[in-house]
Amino acid sequence: MTATVTREASAGRIRPVRRRVTSGHLRQERRAGWLFVAPAVIVLVVFLFAPILMAAWVSLLDWNGQSSPFSGDADFVGLSNYQSLLTEAGLLRNDFMLSVRNTIYYVLFNVTGVVVVSFALAMAVNSYVLRGRSFFRTIFYFPAITSSVAISVLFLFLFQGSGVVNVVLSWVGVDGPSWFTDPRGVLHIVLGWFGVSDAPGALADTTVGGLSLWNWLSGPSVAMCALITLTIWASSGTFMLFFLVGLQDIPVELEEATAIDGAGGWQRFRHLTLPLMRRSIVLVITLALISSWQVFDQVFILSQGSPAKTTLTPAYVSYVRSFGDGQFGVGAAVAFVLFAIIIVLTLVQRWVGRERRT
Template sequence: MAIDSLAAPATSSGGTPRRRRSGVRGSENLAGWLFVAPVVVILGLFLLLPILMAFWVSLTGWNGQGSPFRSGVPFVGADNYTRLFTVDGLARQDFMISLRNNIYYVLFVVPAQTALALFLALVVNNRMLRGKSFFRTAFYFPSVTSSVAISIVFLFMFSSTGAVNRLLAMVGLDGPQWFADSRGVLHLLLGLVGVDSPPTALADGGPGGLSWWDWLAGPSVAMLSIISLVVWTTSGTFMLMFLAALQGVPVALDEASALDGANRWQRFRHVTLPMIRPTMFLVLTLGLIGSWQVFDQVYVMSQGNPAKTTLTPAYLSYRTAFQDFDYGRGAAISFVLFLIIILLTLVQRRLLAERDASRPGWLRRRPPGRS
């Protein structure tokens, strides 16, 4: 996406008068600014300015009354941030719980959606099958629907008398009360081998004022249903990316290795996978970035309940500001989340840049969609 070479002389020549052309250049300069002005104003007003305002608010104790820029609003410095990390209290506990929940959410969602997306792409890409476009459409459709509407459907499916528990009953399993069940799945697994209470070594002392036992709870049963909803909705999009990449793998290469006697797994592992590695990186990092932003589903399905086990930083920041009217701390949580996501984005861009620079010429394919 490099800007074409015309840009360089234009930017330097704006001031120097140039015979006849300068009039055209001048009008182009003006027109250029006029053309981008509306977008710049809107993005500046509703994106850039708000971020600066929110940073100010995160240093205050504003409670939502009047303007946050009045003189009477208490300035608290970094207090809102230290309350999240170092000062022992409910604020820190909630924040640490939300971090824990989101970490488990990421650990489950990212591998699951990536594996499912790749698997579906491989099957759909199979040369011997017909009706691909129907299946591709079917798998992708959930991705385009409203997150709120689809959350309602899953709320119904995961209700205690819902479709999921009926399916489980068919194979003889007793489904849980999904959205009322705050037990962590790792705790449940440990319970199966007889460990019901924390061993003394784990009973306390974990980072952030949360005991090691609590850190190691795993996602709750309620969180699992949100995880399954998200994997179900996002896999289709990532499948499309994998499909675009798979279509760039030369058929001849696959056939040649098949003739050489490589079996299906060997061909996938040593031919296909290396060829689509860039897309793999892309899907993994986009998944990482996206899964720190989970909000709509939490808002509609669980609101952080039961027992705060579906609380995520995004939802916690919203709740802290708009329900507890502690706008300062809410904004501080937003900024910490912002930092996490920006770091992941930078890592992703670095990886992509490295990849583009280091690929041997004969392998340099167009990544999906880049034109």
């Protein structure tokens, strides 16, 4: 990074003086540069940009997936797929809004959980007190290299009504729910403890996207909580590595200096470690955010959207509409709306997490 900057700066400085002499050489260099990046550019164009453009075209069609979308067999319907998805009351919009609601809660709890857990793990395996650190680093990374299908099937057994989780809960006198078939929202359950079991009038009557505010505020369902647990467990190992790299970049001298200044453990963490880890945290949040919005495989294997559609996610809606109903145009439109949501949220998150110079 630094090397490039220096080079550009120096080139800029001498360009006006020696333009004629260097221009041929520069052009040659640029050409050679293009030659070297050509393979990567071609791969990007062929396997990324071209499919994106194709999908964008498909989202404007009424295409059943049984002919070429570029042959003219499929009717061009303009933005009507997006309309039925976002504005027209009906099953599709209802499903999509439910999936957005579910994913908002999924993202919220998953990103928070994964940052906290993986940061804690990284702190633990980075501390000098811990014996056998490299052993624990390997252990904590294990879930990340296990296939998500295997993990999902494992969790299916753990969270069965008579599964291990409920057996353990019963030791402490808790009667566990039958996790993957319980559609009740967690917030609704908590409100129920305080006697609020039905929607207050204002919340029931106001609707956003065809879904009442009371429904938007359900919280993740019990089934979704099991799914969130799964993802946190499976992905925290990878993110632990990101944090570990960041932690090891913190100079030991600084820590010693703060220790000499008389800062306690908490103060060191709050005023030294956290500020210096800002970049790692922003990076992890960005990556976790993006992958959470795209969650598909666990849903596909574990729940197919049930119970009561509380584990439906946009990626799964897109799949079912495309391959189940043969409405590939609608499926592509869902994918693009999801794409837009991710872009916007990532920009917002980067803006919030930007470095402020004081």
